[in-house]
Each structure stands twice: as structure tokens, then as C-alpha cells.
Amino acid sequence: MCGIVGVIGKKNATQILLKGLEKLEYRGYDSAGIYVNDQAGHDHLIKRVGHISNLEEAVTPDVQGVMGIGHTRWATNGGPTEANAHPHVSNDERFYLVHNGVVTNANELKQQYLQDIELQSDTDTEVVVQLIALFAREGLSAKEALRKTLKMIQGSYAFSMVDRLDPTVLYVAKNKSPLLIGRGKGFNVVASDALAMLSETDQFVELKDQEIVTLTADAIHIETIDGKVEERKPFTVKVDDGEVSKGTYPFFMLKEIDEQPIVMRRLVEKYTDDHGNIVLPEDLLKALQQADRLYIVAAGTSYHAGLVGAPLFEQLAGIPTEVHVASEFAYHQPLLSKHPLFIFLTQSGETADIRQVLVSVKERGYQTLTITNVASSTLAREATFMLQLHGGPEIAVASTKAYTAQIAVEALVSKAVGEAKGLQAAKDFDVIHELGLAATGQQALIDQKDRIHELATDMFKTTRNAFYIGRGDDYYASMEAALKLKEISYVQAEGFAAGELKHGTIALIEKNTPVVAIISDPVTAARTRSNADEVQARGAKVLHIAMASQAQDGDQIVVDEINPLLAPLLTIIPAQLLAYFTSADRGYDVDRPRNLAKSVTVE
Template identity: 75%
Template sequence: MCGIVGVIGKKNTTEILMQGLEKLEYRGYDSAGIYVNDQAGHDYLVKRVGRIKNLEAAVDDSIQGTLGIGHTRWATNGKPSVANSHPHISNDERFYLVHNGVITNANELKRQYLLDIEFASETDTEVVVQLIALFAREGLSAKEAFRKALTMVDGSYAFSLVDRLTPDTLFVAKNKSPLLIGKGDGFNVVASDALAMLSETDQFVEMKDEEIVALTQDGIAIETLDGTPVHREAFTVKMEEGDASKGTYPFYMLKEIDEQPIVMRRLVKKYTNDRGEVELPKPLLAALKAADRLYIVAAGTSYHAGLVGKGLFEKLAGVPTEVHLASEFGYNQPLLSEKPLFIFLTQSGETADIRQVLVKVKAQGYPTLTITNVLSSTLAREADYQLGLYAGPEIAVASTKAYTAQVAVEALIAQGLGEAKNHREAEAFDVVHQLGLAAAGQQALIDQKDAIHDWATDLFSQSRNAFFIGRGTDYDVSLEAALKLKEISYVQAEGFAAGELKHGTIALIEQDTPVVAFISDPKTAAHTRSNADEIAARGAKVLRIATESQSSEEDQLVVDDIDPMLAPLLMIIPGQLLAYFTSFDRGYDVDRPRNLAKSVTVE
């Protein structure tokens, strides 16, 4: 995921671009660049590796214009470098392009049309800008060359294009990647997120997939790829709403599912230094090192995130870890170790049964850490230490991005603690790289919404019950996926350890019973696959979801590879989407399921 900004018709374009990129830096920060044109024959291209501050240092007062595009990048095609950073430029130096997304047929297009072109980068984006330039040299206008290229590319994209020969127009297009048009008085802007341009306008126009837009300082011309004009009214984003705006999404839950790749990258930025090393507050790190056992206390989705965290802390940091339901721990405290440290996982920071435990263990003198999405909350204020999830407002009752954020923060803490203890497993693990893989893999799954929607319809449209199975962390995912389905679609769903089915639960399997099998761990993949075959032989309708290295021809959905400890960050995405589409198709209020509230403030 990357961030895009664009401006036309403003004298302070450079300043607006830089401020916008700073607000979008959570989307990517391994390189950044801007292109500015004064529409009078002068233009400037500046690109730098690293965070936005490196670009800021290279942009002086001489770089001014009234048209510009900017980009902040998280590397997908090609390593972080000036050559691979955006904007990309065509060989004839006519076109400049910024891009968010992945073009899946870039290599095929390169081989078919661009064999005689010398490429300056390793990116799929440069393939597109060179293709546009090729079509323009053949006689097409900039807009038509852009349109022709768009009809040929496969994959996800948000593009912003400048033609030096027509610097009074900014061209944009999108498919599966977010992009909004901001409408001003005598100017217009474009951005991946309204947050980047809220200082300039609160009026935004939605862009739909496979549309091409020509922006001038006074006009917005939207067309479909076949040339059909589209008129669309602007909507208002209030300054105080920011990230909490639902925008053009039908439900907050879908928006929050889509935001998860961004959250992964934001957390890496928040918890690592410029050298890419995990950096925890020193007092907290000292307290963690002094503990002989960690006790994770949580509820619901946070409890499931804690189950994943147990494996991370034990493997990466070598510290025994227990996970407890807050509602049980509060009345049935187990025998504790000599030097325990308590970790409270909570999205809202206001969960009543968790606070009961916090008060109880603080009275006993034990150190406490709250990990929450709301650092101003009661649980954050009252704990000895606090760490944020930085997931942005989560409005839907069914938690999605807070779950994956909790797992990611646990991984970052475990890595930092393990390195501080010189634990061998932590020194061999690269959490920053793994979270990068997670973000890319999550986006790839999010881009397959249509296929997942079809599976949701096939599996759950008529069902009153369902099962999710897996082993190890896949069992943890099964619990969370089942919770998502039951809480918003009211299907009786249960997560089971796959090996336990034959110890009783398989008796419930009958013709067309829906079962989702998660298969990611090489140690147990063959066993889980065998369990899936057992229930299929008894009439179940089985959806198999496997990582690429553990996949087989019978699997319907193949997920990118990642370390098995962090596989839940990917495997849960289809689980969330299956629940969302099942609820949506049944006509329910996805964001506000019956009998539930976002913050549980009673025991």
C-alpha cells in the first residue's frame, strides 16, 4: 500500500503535496517523491529513499508550481531505491506517473510491447508509464493513451498522471485501490485518503473502479473506460471526523477490513527506529525482562489475539505465557508465578471485566501493561505501561483491524524483548520483514473480495450452522473466524482444533454442512488436510484455505507465504470477509449486530 496526492490550480502546490504526503506516510515510507509543474515551461522532479523528512530536506523554495503529484511508497515491485521510487517517468520525459496497487500482467505487457525500451526501475508502474508514452507516440492524445493502457492492465491500481505537453490537466484512474477527488474553489486535488487533503477542502467526490478522470483547476470530468460521462455529487467530510468517516463504503466493517494493510505498516513505523530495529520504552522493556511469566488477559476477539501472542512471546522471547478470559480470571485467579507481568489486550480500553482484573492485580503489586486502540481510555490511564494499536477509529461492532493490530503489536514486543534477552529465535526473526509480507498478503486477499463473496454465498446462504477448523495458530484463527460469522450473521459457528473433530464433533457433520479449513503450518498441514477429507467424505461442503507452500490443487484459496507464527494476520482476512458478505447478503445491519455493543462496559 502506498499514498498518492495530487494538486492542480494552487500556487502553493509543493507545500500541499508535502503536507499531504506527511499525513499519508503511514501508507508507506521507504521512499517518496514529488513532481511539480508551473504550467509555464518549468518543472521539477525530486525523489528520495526513506521517510518524508528526507524528501523535505531536498525540496527548497525554488520548487514551485500550480500542478503536482506526490507519492509515498512501500516497496512491492523492486527494493527501496531512488530509481524505484515514484513518480516514474517515460523515456521521452513526457509523462509522469504515480501508482498505488499491483499490476499482475506487467511482465507480459513489457514483453509484448516494450522490448526495445530501456527501463530505469524494477517496478510495474514504469511499465504502465512507458506503455502510455508508446501509445502517445503512435498518435493518441494523452487521455486516450492513458485510457488504452488502462484497458490492458490487470490487477489493482490508483493512478495519477501528468503530461508535460498538457500541464493544465491532471489525469487519474482507479481499480480496487482507494482514490478520492477533492473539490476546491478554483482548484482540485486527489488523494488516497481524505485525511491528506482535509486542510484544503472538505468536499470530496467518490471515484469508482474503472473510471478515468480529467482534472483541471475548474473542472472534474469523470468517464467510464468506454467513454460514458459520469456525473457525481460531492460529499462532505467533516474536519473532526477524519479517519472515522465511513466515506463511500456501505458499512464501516468493510472499510476497516480494507485498512488492515495500512495498519501493519503504520505499526512498523511507530515501533521501529530509522535502522529498522524494534524500539520499546526502556522502563517497559526492563519490566518485561524482569518477568518470569506473562499473563495475557482479554475478552472476545482480543482473547483470540492473545492466543496468537502466547506463541510469539514463548518462541521469540523465551518467556512462559498464559492467556486468560478476563471474566473468568476476575473471580477465579490462578496460582501465579513469582514475578508475573500482566498484559491487557483491549480495543476500546474500557472493557469492564478486564478493568476488574487490572484493579485486582495492581492491588497485589504486579506490573501491568495495557495494549489498546484508545490511549486516553481508562485501562490505558490506570496501567503502569501503555502501548497503542494505532489502528484508527474502529466503528463496527465486529472487530477486524484491532485484532490484526493486536497480533502485530505482540509480535513487535516479542521481537524487542527477545533481542534484549539475546534469545536465539528473536535474533533469527525479522518482524519488520514479516509484517511487510503480512501487509502485502492482506492486500492480495482484500483484492479477491468478489471470489470470497461467491464462497460466502455458496457456503452460508442457507445454513444455520458452520464449523471452522485448524491446528496451532490455525486453530486460533478458527476461533476468531467463527466469532465473526456468528456475531454479525447469526449463524451458529464454532471453531475447533481439527484433530478433535473425531473425538465427538464429527457426529454433527451432515450433508452440505459448511466447514472452513485453515492450513498454514508445515508441521500439521498434512494432518489438517486429512481431517478436512474425513468430513468431506461425510457430506460436508469444505472450503480449504492454505498458504502457498502448503497448498494443493484441491484448495479454493491460496494465501501468500509468511512465518507460521504470523499466519493469522493473513488467514483471518477471508474469515472476516466471509462473515461480512454473509451478513450483507442476509440484509442485516453489519456494523450493529443485535444484542451487541462495541465497548462492553458491564461485567
């Protein structure tokens, strides 16, 4: 969702901004814009709807500067138009502002202060920049006008602002929305995601909520909204440039599907010592042992990974575990146990709904663990503990390798806790061996791309709806499989507990309705297969994804044997590929599906 870049102190500011915005494309957007200033009386504001390539085409050679701000917008207040695109400018053309987040009291502020000002857009962001300009005209400095405005607005924000009267300063502020400062030699940058500016620097400074920052080419000044000066050292972000390149792949999603066996092996390497023992921070291990209940809080794909993780924690670590949708848990919390520990699953580490829960439970003194792919993210920094997925950058909006990495880390953690508690189930569960089997099995399925492509064509080429069914972990995998299909191919797909079909859903089955049955659980395999036969008898076209020990003649996809607790690590691979090929064959942008954002940074 919406991305911000900014730079001050570099002659090629225009190209830095454009390249930074390109790096943020994965977050999802519908328009983009930049403002650049050469600090010698010349400046340019350019905005375009659609892809960043449209913006790049509009940038002529004379658009040069040594400082500027840029933005990719995902429509919230107002539709995708040039007027609503960022940067927004005050009516006196003094202030230019980009914004991530949502100002919830924008209409009230507009009615109270801006009735005499004709707004040019439908956005909450323009209300903010017009307020800043209004207070500046009343005699406040640019920073004090910004400060006064920040104290009035409610909601979430990440701002970067330029005062045209003094373009030697870049103003930055944040609350709830992610934003980082990058430190360079003779220049400084700002970005929603470190990836956007890694070509310029690997040194970044964390910003906390309700802080104001003034950047010059040589200095970073951080203070609270009340004026208290803060000192903060930078941290280093290291990412291999090759990991954020598609290479020879047509889409990032296919590359990321293919990387999953590597991620499995990398996690074993990162979380074990030379003797094959799982290595976790001692204080984390102790906190998990003392917890009387775990609450896994997540959203979307991560929520589905949490559903798979709950049986792992219960059966291996002996800890009752609940899984909750973050956006619901944030405002409707259940009765909690006496000594809970909260686990937040998030690919980006910036999910706004999850952060709302984190803030709430921290205020109550509970311990928290974030499992994320981005060690420098907000949720990683603010939780009591953090474990990294080590998946490498995931650029495609539809998550693939983060899902399987989350399950693998949950397995490693639950095994370690169970062993520390002396539980036999954990001792008997050879997670290192099982993750090795997972890597091998994933590769075997990835190598069947051509066959799976044929099945995708047969099952989903023209359909408007589809169903995935399973029981236990197969049901959880069905939910994720359906999400993959719907989010990138726009097929109305649903994942159901197979036993629930006859309680209403089977009424939707008609001739050639695609149904994918996932069968890996030895306890319920026969029952799921019976449910598949029921829908087939009513005209459905059924595709079976079965584990080798449960497979029968005619099953189209057979996955290698693995412990049933980790079956989704394998059964999801063909489902990811089915979704990928369906979307690609329909001519869609697989990596950037409509209306979706990679990092959901507003509630």
C-alpha cells in the same frame, strides 16, 4: 454498550447531543433519549426506542436549549421500551439522570426507601434518581443528595444529572464505568467516549472512580466522594474526522477490513527508528525481561489475539505465557508465578471485565501493560505501561483491524524482548520484513473480494450452522473466524481444533454442512487436511484456506507465504470477508449486530 453525552453553555445543545449520540451508535444500543433546558424556564424530555433516527424525527424545532444530557441504552434492567429509556426523571420532575453501568443493590434500596413511590420503569437507574429526589426533599442540596446516594449504591456507574431548579449546573459522577469531561471556551461537555464530542473540543479531563464533578459553562469542579477537591489538567485527543466516516463504503466493517494493510505499515513506522530497530519504553522492556511469566488477559476477539500472541512470547522472548478470559480470571485466579507481568488486550480500553482484573493485580503490586487502540481510555491510563495499536477508530461492533493490530504489536514486543535477552530465535525473526509481507498479503486477499463473495454465497447463503477447523495458530484463527461469522450473520459457527473432531464434534456433520479448514502450519498441515477429508467424506461442504507452501490443487483460497507464527494475519482476512458478505447478503446491519455492544462496560 450504553453511551452518555452532555453539554452546558452552548445554544445549540440539542444538535450537539444528537450528533454526539450518533457518534456513539457503534457501542450498541436499543433506545435513545435527550433532555434539554434553555435555562429560561423551558425544557424538553424526548425518548424513543430503536435507532437514533427515530429520536431525531421526534425532535421538533422548539426543542432548544443551552444545556442538556443524552443517552443511548443497551437493555440490562428491563426491556427496550420508552419507559426504560434514559434520561430518567424523578417523580417530582426535578431531577433528570442518565446512567451507564449496573447498580447491583437497586432492589434492596428500592425496598428500603421507595416503597411509597410508584416507579415508571424496570431500571436500576430510576431507583437512583428517585433516591436523589427523596434526599433532596429531606433538605439536602442537589450535590449532597447525589453524594449520599453514591455512598449507598453498589456496582458500576457513570452518571450525568440535571437539577431542573438550577439548570446552570451539570452534575457528573463515575465508578468503574468510563466517563470524560471535555473543556471548551465558554462551555463544557461530558461523554462516554471522546469521539462523541471531538467536533466540539479536543481537550478532555480524566475522571477517576468515586469522583463527583460539577460543570458550569465556565468551570469544572472535581472532588472525591468524601469531598476532597482534585485538580487535573486536560489532555489532548486527536482523531482525523475522515477516520470516523464511512466515506463511500456501505458499512464501517468493510472499510476497516480494507484498512488492515495500512495499519500493519503504520505499526512498523510507529514502533521502529530510522535504522529499523524496535523502539519500546526502556522501563517496559526491563519489566518484560524480568518477568518469569506473562498473563495475557482479554475478552472475545482480543482473547483470540492473545492466543496467537502466546507462542510469540514463548518462542521469541523465552517467557512462559498464559492466556485467560478476563471474566473468568477476575474471580477465579490461578496460582501465580513469583514475578508475573500482566498484559491486557482491549480494543476500546474500557472493557469492564479486564478492568476488574487490573484493579485486583494492581492491589497486589504487579506490573501491568495495556495494549489498546484508545490511548485516552481507562485501561490505558491506569496500567503501569501502555502501547497503542494505532489502528484508528474502529466503529463496527465486529472487530477486524484491532485483532490484526494486536497480533502485530505482540510480535514487535516479543521480538524486542527476545533481542534484549540475546535469544537467537528473536534475532532470526525479521519481524519488520514479516509485517511488510503481511501488509502485502492482506492487500492481495482484499483484492479478491468478488471471489470471496462468491464463496460466501456458496458456503453460507442458507445454512444455520458452520465449523472452522485448524491446528495450532490455525485453530486460534478458526476460533476468531467462527466468532466473526456468528456475531454478524447469526450463523451458529464454532472453531475447533481439527484433531478434536473425531472426539465428538464430527457427529454434527451432515450433508452440506459448511466446514472451513485453515491450513498454514507446516508441522500439522497434512493432519488438518486429513481431518477436512474426513468431514468431506461424511457430506460436509469444505472450503480450504491454505498458505501457498501448503496449498494443493482445488484449494479455494491461497494466502501468501509468511512466518507461521504470523499466519493469522493473513488467514483471518478471507474469514472476515466471508462473514461480512454473509451478513450483508442476508440484509442485516453489519456494523450493529443484534444484542451486541462495541465497548462492554459492564461485567
